[in-house]
Amino acid sequence: MEAREAVTVAPVTDRTPDTAAAGWRTAVASALGLACGPSVLTVMAFGAFIKPLDREFGWGVPAITLAASFLSITIMVISPVQGLLVDRFGGRRLILCSSPFFGLSLMAMYFLPDSLPLFYLAWIIIPLAGLGLWPVSYLRLTAGWFERKLGFALGIANSGIGVGTVIVPILTAVLIASFGWRVAFLGLGALALLAFPVAYFLLAEPSPGHTGVRAGGDTLKRAATKRPFWLVLAAFVLLGAIGSTIVVHQIPLLQDAGLTENVATLVPVALGVALIVARIATGWLLDRITVAVVMSLYLIGGTVSVLLFAAGPNVWTALLAAALAGLLIGAEFDVLSYLIPRYFGRLAFGTIYGIAFAAFQVGGAIAAAAVGVSRDAYGSYTPAMLTLSVVCLACVGLFLSLGPYRYDSSHS
Known part of the structure; x- marks a missing residue:
């Protein structure tokens, strides 16, 4: 009985070709944003920096990898906060605000001195700077445009992380081998900044009255x-x-x-x-x-x-x-x-x-x-x-x- 309370959504009667195009454009833009977002540029790229940092500073692999724990703990803490902000202000606004700070935080690693405490602090600040760029911002935007093809649209959006997972570690390794780890951080920061034009020109905040999707x-x-x-x-x-x-x-x-x-x-x-x-x-x-x-x-x-x-x-x-x-x-x-x-x-x-x-x-x-x-x-x-x-x-x-x-x- 309980499973059937409020079980149906409003009929999709006012969905037009323009709103459909905006929805699919948002799904593709979300994939692009997630491919150069913190899920990829921090979590997936971190491992490539371990040996170069150890060679330069001699900190030891265990001490360097401890920074990944600070990263994970920070992600765990900020995830519910991001969710609340997305529900209150919308995903597009958070993405536009966070993108410059996240890109600059990665670029700032170019200046990293020989200090483990500062290194650990950096891996707390970087995910915080990217607060609005973690997946929920993009996925809530995409979900707001779709009802019947919701799963496929979300799959397109989420595919960006998969593509980034394959490409970014290779790109990072090439940058490190060719120019060193400091320039590699500059490259990743520049890649992160791409999220801003993608969000500004392609992402659309859904309006339930125009999409036919129930917002309750x-x-x-x-x-x-x-x-x-x-x-x-x-x-x-x-x-x-x-x-x-x-x-x-x-x-x-x-x-x-x-x-x-x-x-x-x-x-x-x-x-x-x-x-x-x-x-x-x-x-x-x-x-x-x-x-x-x-x-x-x-x-x-x-x-x-x-x-x-x-x-x-x-x-x-x-x-x-x-x-x-x-x-x-x-x-x-x-x-x-x-x-x-x-x-x-x-x-x-x-x-x-x-x-x-x-x-x-x-x-x-x-x-x-x-x-x-x-x-x-x-x-x-x-x-x-x-x-x-x-x-x-x-x-x-x-x-x-x-x-x-x-x-x-x-x-x-």
């Missing part, structure tokens, strides 16, 4: 009284644990299994390509199949992936495991940005997304550290990978427990 829904307080809210948070804690463990530990795991360093570092390319495919394919599937079924399929693939990793993969099984993991990781935020309008409506989209994103970061931070401890204790990644297979199946159970959509577009 649950407040955060009301959503938190519903079982799906807590199921989603629990699921994204577990998804964070799965995805972060694979991304962080994949290369050393493959080296433990006997693969050479050159081969081990190439295997993640399969993950990156699968991630891009999953961004688009998941969006298309979500318009046709329920969230529960889509995520169950990906999580079964994730179970196979971690079991292959547990068995000590060879080159071919490692490629298969990486591809299956990439499909799961690529699907996660397509699913999150789709299920919020379906289960809670659009009213508190940014706030709910930010809280779930923070939960994801918590799961990832805990699991990545715990798996490292497990590897040292047992001398192998096998126990941790077997545990992750159980986590995948538990996550299937959480998604299957969500029940029917509360804000269903099937009658629009």
